[in-house]
Amino acid sequence: MTSTATRPGGPGARPRAAIAARTLRTDRWWVQPVGIAAILLFFIVYSTIRVFMAKWYYVEDYHYLTPLYSPCLTDSCVPGSSHFGTPFGEFPFFLPLGIVAFPIVAGFRVTCYYYRKAGYRSLWASPPACAVTEPHQKYTGETRFPLFVMNWHRYFFYLAFVVLLINIYDAFLAFRGPDGAFGVGLGTLIILVNIVALAGYTLSCHACRHVMGGRLKHFSRNPVRYRFWTLVSKLNVRHGTFAMVSLFTVLFTDFYIMAVSAGWFTDLRFIN
Amino acid sequence: MGTEKSQAAGAPATKRQFRIWRGDETGGDLKEYLVEVKEGEVVLDIIHRLQSTEAPDLACRWNCKAGKCGSCSVEINGKPKLACMTRMSTFTADETISVTPLRTFPIVRDLVTDVSFNYEKARETPAFAPPPGVTPGDYRMQQVDVERSQEFRKCIECFLCQTVCHVIRDHEENKPAFAGPRYFIRAAELDMHPLDARDDRKEYAQAEQGLGYCNITKCCTEVCPEHIKITDNGIIPMKERVVDRKYDPLVWLGNKIFRRGQVPQTSVTSEHSPGAVRTPAAGPPGFHSHAGASHDPEAEAQAQAGVNWHREVPKPTAPTLDETGKLPLTELTFDRPAAPSPFGEDVSFPLPPEHLNYAHPEQDKH
Ligand code: SF4
Ligand code: SF4
Ligand code: FES
Numbered sequence: 001m002t003s004t005a006t007r008p009g010g011p012g013a014r015p016r017a018a019i020a021a022r023t024l025r026t027d028r029w030w031v032q033p034v035g036i037a038a039i040l041l042f043f044i045v046y047s048t049i050r051v052f053m054a055k056w057y058y059v060e061d062y063h064y065l066t067p068l069y070s071p072c073l074t075d076s077c078v079p080g081s082s083h084f085g086t087p088f089g090e091f092p093f094f095l096p097l098g099i100v101a102f103p104i105v106a107g108f109r110v111t112c113y114y115y116r117k118a119g120y121r122s123l124w125a126s127p128p129a130c131a132v133t134e135p136h137q138k139y140t141g142e143t144r145f146p147l148f149v150m151n152w153h154r155y156f157f158y159l160a161f162v163v164l165l166i167n168i169y170d171a172f173l174a175f176r177g178p179d180g181a182f183g184v185g186l187g188t189l190i191i192l193v194n195i196v197a198l199a200g201y202t203l204s205c206h207a208c209r210h211v212m213g214g215r216l217k218h219f220s221r222n223p224v225r226y227r228f229w230t231l232v233s234k235l236n237v238r239h240g241t242f243a244m245v246s247l248f249t250v251l252f253t254d255f256y257i258m259a260v261s262a263g264w265f266t267d268l269r270f271i272n
Numbered sequence: 273m274g275t276e277k278s279q280a281a282g283a284p285a286t287k288r289q290f291r292i293w294r295g296d297e298t299g300g301d302l303k304e305y306l307v308e309v310k311e312g313e314v315v316l317d318i319i320h321r322l323q324s325t326e327a328p329d330l331a332c333r334w335n336c337k338a339g340k341c342g343s344c345s346v347e348i349n350g351k352p353k354l355a356c357m358t359r360m361s362t363f364t365a366d367e368t369i370s371v372t373p374l375r376t377f378p379i380v381r382d383l384v385t386d387v388s389f390n391y392e393k394a395r396e397t398p399a400f401a402p403p404p405g406v407t408p409g410d411y412r413m414q415q416v417d418v419e420r421s422q423e424f425r426k427c428i429e430c431f432l433c434q435t436v437c438h439v440i441r442d443h444e445e446n447k448p449a450f451a452g453p454r455y456f457i458r459a460a461e462l463d464m465h466p467l468d469a470r471d472d473r474k475e476y477a478q479a480e481q482g483l484g485y486c487n488i489t490k491c492c493t494e495v496c497p498e499h500i501k502i503t504d505n506g507i508i509p510m511k512e513r514v515v516d517r518k519y520d521p522l523v524w525l526g527n528k529i530f531r532r533g534q535v536p537q538t539s540v541t542s543e544h545s546p547g548a549v550r551t552p553a554a555g556p557p558g559f560h561s562h563a564g565a566s567h568d569p570e571a572e573a574q575a576q577a578g579v580n581w582h583r584e585v586p587k588p589t590a591p592t593l594d595e596t597g598k599l600p601l602t603e604l605t606f607d608r609p610a611a612p613s614p615f616g617e618d619v620s621f622p623l624p625p626e627h628l629n630y631a632h633p634e635q636d637k638h
Binding site: 013014015016017018019021023024025026027113116117120121126127130131132133134136138139140141142143147148151153154158206207209210214215217218219220226236237 | 293295297298299300301302347349350351352367370372373375376377378379385386414416417419436438439441442443444446463464465466482484485486487488489490491494495503504508509511512513514515516518522
């Protein structure tokens with residue numbers, strides 16, 4: 001009998017069609033997982049470096065604070081960057097200054113239903129693409145530790161929503177010139193775009209859709225929540241797009257603020 | 273009319289290269305065919321042409337040729353598709369087109385597989401539970417309330433989503449514990465149904481259907497010919513509903529404070545059960561109904577109230593085979609009219625109540 005790439009299971013299993021090839025797909029199915037893997041890995045490496053860098057995260061003159069360090073809650077933060085006080089005192093050098101928010105937003109993204117698809121496919125090849133045999137011998141999915149932790153996405157959503165509010169507050173503060181009066185620069189606009197992308201990403205979350213109204217059995221008895229649910233459902237269709245766009249806007253915002261803060265180039269000012 | 277050669281009739285038939293899997297459970301291979309293809313044809317037409325020319329014994333399943341019966345599911349160039357809805361014009365002229373049977377299910381012959389796995393999972397899924405105190409005929413529902421369930425009613429049971437799902441496609445051993453996307457949307461459909469009286473479908477989906485095995489990689493949604501958003505509208509909402517019951521801190525707090533949502537815990541939820549709560553019954557996969565799994569008093573009490581997922585129900589019989597052990601090729605050579613029933617020949621409808629694992633809660637009153 002010809003060998004089969006679809007593992008025919010245990011001794012009792014009835015045979016499947018004997019097809020040796022791992023997949024008979026003729027399109028370039030590997031392009032997408034490889035591309036997504038490259039993007040995700042780049043972001044992981046970049047954000048790790050940035051989070052431990054502990055400098056160039058704040059532009060004093062214009063109140064630009066990178067989202068990776070917001071809120072900055074310790075005495076180690078550069079003056080002016082702690083909008084919410086410094087309840088934690090001094091940090092040892094190895095603790096990232098963004099230790100409060102970063103694990104939240106990272107956890108939110110890791111457990112996000114979109115990133116789960118992206119990650120399982122491209123980083124774990126489970127499966128690499130549809131109808132392509134995966135390389136793993138065993139598979140239990142999200143039924144046991146550690147992967148059932150993915151079910152905690154909702155905790156992360158609640159927390160990430162708070163972080164989003166903080167980021168929005170940061171964006172308000174970024175409308176400021178060096179003299180303390182109102183001002184707008186290119187950085188302000190970049191931060192604003194980032195906020196829109198982040199808000200789109202957070203509000204289109206599947207857990208958000210569920211708590212807004214998805215958990216109801218009778219929409220007719222909850223017209224207001226039904227309205228919210230309809231709204232979130234419309235955003236939710238684009239959840240993957242928001243996820244990827246906001247990944248890039250966060251990255252770009254952080255890079256821009258790093259560059260301005262380090263003096264690699266100066267902020268382009270429109271008003272003040 | 274001579275000068276007005278219409279485009280359709282005028283386009284010359286071309287020959288196209290096909291590779292079609294031929295074989296049965298003892299083995300098989302891809303066979304090359306050069307077949308004539310005319311304008312406007314679909315892959316199923318080509319299979320039919322082959323049957324009427326060089327391969328009269330090529331087995332395939334089809335029925336409506338309109339994408340509505342779900343019979344003609346095969347894998348075309350490695351992708352699960354309906355043969356009747358895959359146009360030849362989507363391929364380039366020099367492309368070799370492979371047609372293979374569904375990979376996830378046991379092979380019967382050529383392009384025909386035994387999809388009874390799906391029928392078993394369908395039988396195991398608890399049916400609609402009638403609301404107490406409302407007699408049939410008095411059911412009233414609002415459109416906004418049934419909208420979500422209606423999307424799932426579009427399903428034509430082609431099982432393309434079932435065959436593409438890597439949980440069972442690549443891991444035969446998961447079959448007993450995993451019901452598959454088609455039955456997740458069935459569970460979602462009933463859980464979102466405004467009149468369905470069961471409130472433990474979430475627990476059921478998690479504990480008995482193996483919802484946790486799904487890692488939402490969305491291949492089911494990609495292949496669904498009815499464009500049902502299986503993951504976004506079915507599986508993910510179901511996962512979130514499980515989270516409601518199991519993991520959400522705010523819901524937990526609300527329930528504590530307002531003492532609502534006191535769901536009677538059923539036997540399937542009494543422990544954290546990651547899907548495979550029972551040891552797979554002896555016998556080959558494909559015959560793993562919940563037979564003989566449990567006879568505990570709790571489950572029996574539940575059976576009195578309505579559904580008992582563990583009640584021993586007769587195993588479905590396999591379709592009748594001819595003396596060579598194969599499905600009869602055509603009705604002409606078969607000893608009775610029409611195709612053999614997928615439920616087996618010894619089943620009469622309506623099913624006797626003892627053959628069901630659910631019952632109307634008020635059945636004794638009638
Ligand atoms: S999303 Fe889940 S059910 Fe659908 S194919 Fe993927 S693993 Fe299977
Ligand atoms: S959900 Fe879609 S793919 Fe799955 S059986 Fe129904 S119609 Fe086919
Ligand atoms: S023949 Fe009915 S769906 Fe293809």
